[in-house]
Amino acid sequence: MSKKISILLKMLVFPAAVMLVTGTLGSMTGAQAATQSGSKIEQLTQSMSYAEYQKRYEKYYGNFTAQMAENGNPADFLIDDGKDLANKVVGSKGKSCASCHGKDALKLKGAATTFPKYNAKLKGVMTLALQINTCLKNQMGAKPLKYESYDQLALTLYVKSLSNGMPIQVSIDGPAKPFYEKGKIAYYKRHGQLNFSCAICHVKYAGYKARSNLISNNKHHADHWPCYRLKWGKTGSLQRRFRGCMKNMRVKKPPFQSEELRNLELYLTYIDNGDRIQVPGMRM
Amino acid sequence: MKVMDRVDLRRNLGLLAGVVVFFMIAVMPVWAGAGNGNAKKGEKIVKTRKLGNCVACHYLPNVESPGNIGPNLVEVMQGYTLADRKDVTQWIRDARKFNPHTIMPPFGTNKILTPKQINDVVAYLYTLKK
Numbered sequence: 382m383s384k385k386i387s388i389l390l391k392m393l394v395f396p397a398a399v400m401l402v403t404g405t406l407g408s409m410t411g412a413q414a415a416t417q418s419g420s421k422i423e424q425l426t427q428s429m430s431y432a433e434y435q436k437r438y439e440k441y442y443g444n445f446t447a448q449m450a451e452n453g454n455p456a457d458f459l460i461d462d463g464k465d466l467a468n469k470v471v472g473s474k475g476k477s478c479a480s481c482h483g484k485d486a487l488k489l490k491g492a493a494t495t496f497p498k499y500n501a502k503l504k505g506v507m508t509l510a511l512q513i514n515t516c517l518k519n520q521m522g523a524k525p526l527k528y529e530s531y532d533q534l535a536l537t538l539y540v541k542s543l544s545n546g547m548p549i550q551v552s553i554d555g556p557a558k559p560f561y562e563k564g565k566i567a568y569y570k571r572h573g574q575l576n577f578s579c580a581i582c583h584v585k586y587a588g589y590k591a592r593s594n595l596i597s598n599n600k601h602h603a604d605h606w607p608c609y610r611l612k613w614g615k616t617g618s619l620q621r622r623f624r625g626c627m628k629n630m631r632v633k634k635p636p637f638q639s640e641e642l643r644n645l646e647l648y649l650t651y652i653d654n655g656d657r658i659q660v661p662g663m664r665m
Numbered sequence: 666m667k668v669m670d671r672v673d674l675r676r677n678l679g680l681l682a683g684v685v686v687f688f689m690i691a692v693m694p695v696w697a698g699a700g701n702g703n704a705k706k707g708e709k710i711v712k713t714r715k716l717g718n719c720v721a722c723h724y725l726p727n728v729e730s731p732g733n734i735g736p737n738l739v740e741v742m743q744g745y746t747l748a749d750r751k752d753v754t755q756w757i758r759d760a761r762k763f764n765p766h767t768i769m770p771p772f773g774t775n776k777i778l779t780p781k782q783i784n785d786v787v788a789y790l791y792t793l794k795k
Contacts, residue, residue, distance in 0.1 A: 582768070589734045592720065
């Protein structure tokens with residue numbers, strides 16, 4: 382428990398320092414990225430540095446969510462149950478995750494740091510949740526788990542927790558490149574009745590308030606999911622969060638693990654390269 | 666004769682009152698600084714989430730925790746005169762005319778609000794002029 386407290390505190394207090402150390406502050410901002418890939422991407426300047434955004438966050442919300450998480454993050458239950466599920470035999474082949482990945486699937490320590498990643502069979506981006514469902518289906522002869530179901534979130538969260546504290550290192554080179562580019566285009570694309578894009582809020586107006594909601598900076602968007610969200614009263618995935626913003630944007634929500642959402646997940650996770658995985662998160 | 670006089674007087678008073686009321690109704694919007702449009706309805710529209718929801722981004726009076734993405738609209742309106750009504754309307758209809766990279770939704774072009782509703786919003790905005 383005390384280890385968790387310190388991790389959570391670090392999550393709030395030190396990310397700026399971590400970013401400076403890993404040298405990602407300058408190179409990964411949306412604004413800079415926008416200059417690299419040509420005319421399709423709207424040129425938007427970053428509203429403020431991550432450190433400045435963080436100052437505003439602390440002034441506005443204090444360490445309210447960190448304090449709540451200290452008293453126990455409800456998502457911790459999913460991690461415990463995910464561990465049990467990893468050892469449970471399911472499907473026609475009589476296997477569990479542990480059959481291939483060792484007791485408690487401990488051989489998967491570090492695996493989550495490279496997700497999402499290009500997958501040749503899929504000819505696209507493989508996310509951790511999709512990988513788990515693919516294993517269930519192809520390796521174990523079991524039914525894939527419904528996205529956002531308790532068991533699917535529990536397994537994803539458990540496997541990800543094995544990489545807690547390890548730096549994210551997704552690749553956007555080689556065959557992954559076009560999917561990263563597509564994710565970025567989707568992030569900057571204006572659409573829906575309100576003509577918003579993800580970037581207009583999370584790059585140009587990060588740190589400003591949409592009514593009473595502080596708009597988050599897109600740095601550190603991908604390092605703490607699946608996450609317990611107070612507004613949901615539930616643990617959910619990064620893609621569920623994407624779809625929440627899409628609903629507010631009045632655009633048609635793509636299905637879970639659709640190509641668009643997987644590309645977006647790669648784009649946002651790459652921004653967090655070098656940042657440490659910290660699951661489960663806790664957010665308003 | 667006296668009775669006739671009184672009736673005439675009443676008629677004339679009625680007529681006079683009618684004219685006054687008519688005149689008041691006719692000039693009321695101008696008087697409210699609006700040209701036309703219903704400021705009361707406009708106020709409702711700017712504060713309703715499913716309609717204008719201007720308060721998501723702009724400060725407006727008597728709203729709990731308005732956003733701060735856009736400028737304070739009370740301050741903004743001090744800079745506009747009645748002659749600028751077309752510009753104020755255009756900002757709401759489609760702000761991209763003034764700023765192609767605006768975050769402000771094109772309320773008219775994308776049919777978020779009807780022309781009549783936009784007119785009501787403009788009428789409301791002019792009531793903010795001190």
